[in-house]
Amino acid sequence: MFTRVCNYSRYVMSQVNRETRKFMHKYDVTLDVCISLVLSQSKVICPQSQEENESIDVCKDDKVTNYLNWRDVQEKLHAKLVGVRKWDVCSNNILDYDMLNLEVPTLLVVGSLIKFGVKVLIYNGNQDFVIPLTGSRP
Structure with missing residues (x-):
């Protein structure tokens, strides 16, 4: 049904990205995301809902970004x-990906x-969506 000219997968990928990026940690999809202050306050009221992986500060990127903008x-x-x-x-302004x-x-280029x-170092994995594994597979 789809050809090289009409590839619906790009549209679907952009829609999925738009819908899920707020709810997944981009460097580790198994982690929680930085939640709002209201949700974090609710954990004080109901501490039994805390999970094991909450020892990792998933809001670290936000805190570092704020600090480095002082x-x-x-x-x-x-x-x-x-x-x-x-x-x-x-920043998408600096890293202008096509x-x-x-x-x-990327196998031929590498x-x-x-x-x-x-000398090259190849990153890929299935636990994040920043460095996709699809470009380094045949």
Whole structure:
């Protein structure tokens, strides 16, 4: 039904990403996500609902981002935000990925780099959705 010209999977992927990104930790899909203050306060009232993996601070990225955006911290680190209004863990303004190339396998590119003596480190896995395993598989 679908051809190279009409590939519905990209549309579906963008819809799934839009719907789920608030509810999954992008670096470990098995972790909880940073929850709102209201939900975290409810755990004080009902502590028996806490799980084992709550020893991991899933709000760490938010806390670090806020801290690194303090003017005095940036001055101490001699950090200058040039062309960026706010520091962020991952910025689409800096990392300008072409989403049309998301499904293109990287094996040929990596193979040619190795052939020319360039050392490479390949990341992939099935526990996150930041570094997909699909691009490094035949």
